[in-house]
Amino acid sequence: MTSQPGRAAGAPVRIALDAMGGDHGPAVVLDGAARVAAARADVTFLAFGDEAIITPLLPKWPGLAGRMTLHHSDVAIRMDDKPSQALRTGRRVSSMWMAIEAIKRGEADVAVSAGNTGALMAMSKVCLRTMPQIDRPAIAALWPTLRGRSIVLDVGATIGADAQHLVDMAIMGAAMASIVLDLPRPTIGLLNVGAEEIKGLEEVKAAGRLLREASLPQLAYHGFVEGDDLGQGTVDVVVTEGFTGNIALKTAEGTAKQIGQYLREAMGSSLMSKLGYVLARKAFAILRQKLDPRRVNGGVFLGLDGLVIKSHGGTDGLGFAGAIEMGYEMAHHDLLSKIRTSLSLAQEIRAPGMAAGAEPS
Structure with a gap:
């Protein structure tokens, strides 16, 4: 398996945009791109979508002139399409596929x-394939914590995980943390039902043994962490399988909305509450910012032989700009090379039945 062509040193970061994706259409994508273009001189865009819809919108964002090329596609993947249906109708012709394929072609x-x-x-x-040694990709998300931010993966790519998959995710998550969190040796925790080594599923316990015994130079294995450690920021990277990770993510998002609703109701319940809100406006503004999902928008697909970023479907221009920024950081700091190097250093801890460098069945 060959890697996709890389970005030349010092060259602009080329970002392919699925302009038709999301709940709110191309306006959000263009707004996000314009925000990033205004902040970064070393970014260019390739937008894929319906020219008849996108072209009339472009005058609203003059900063994209000369920084973005538009490529027509009259097929858009719907938010409720099943993956198999999307592949049948959108392979090679949809805006989503064309944006991904731009990476494979070396254009983005x-x-x-x-x-x-x-x-x-x-x-x-299907388009990019996975890296050698990687069985299944994972989605990694930034997570707000009391200490700042951490990375949690997998938050929904695949259901279930064996020990080797958990180890691979730990290695990939550490590589991402070295870029996003600027940590030379991030701490790693495996999400479990208890911190004691005797607790949990056999796959989780086996992954813990592999990581602990390997003492890899690129990460520091902390041990098992529990659900409340996610918000505490006990470790820099939390590793779990996609079913559990997605439930944790949706629970956190729902809790943030619930707290926000409680605060709005409490602040409007009486004259004294309204006065208290006026006096504490700055504090509430800080809290609102911390709870704003747009601040951490952008899930990274790890394990693919190419960089793909998933933005929240209901985001606005500011949130989409955050997802683009995430993609910029991953490309600018060459995440794929970091992951490949980390995987090669960890070949000695391939789980039983998985030889180093072997392709999974």
């Missing part, structure tokens, strides 16, 4: 889409 360094998550993952796997 990263693709960003707010479209259907299942379809985006299915198309990315």
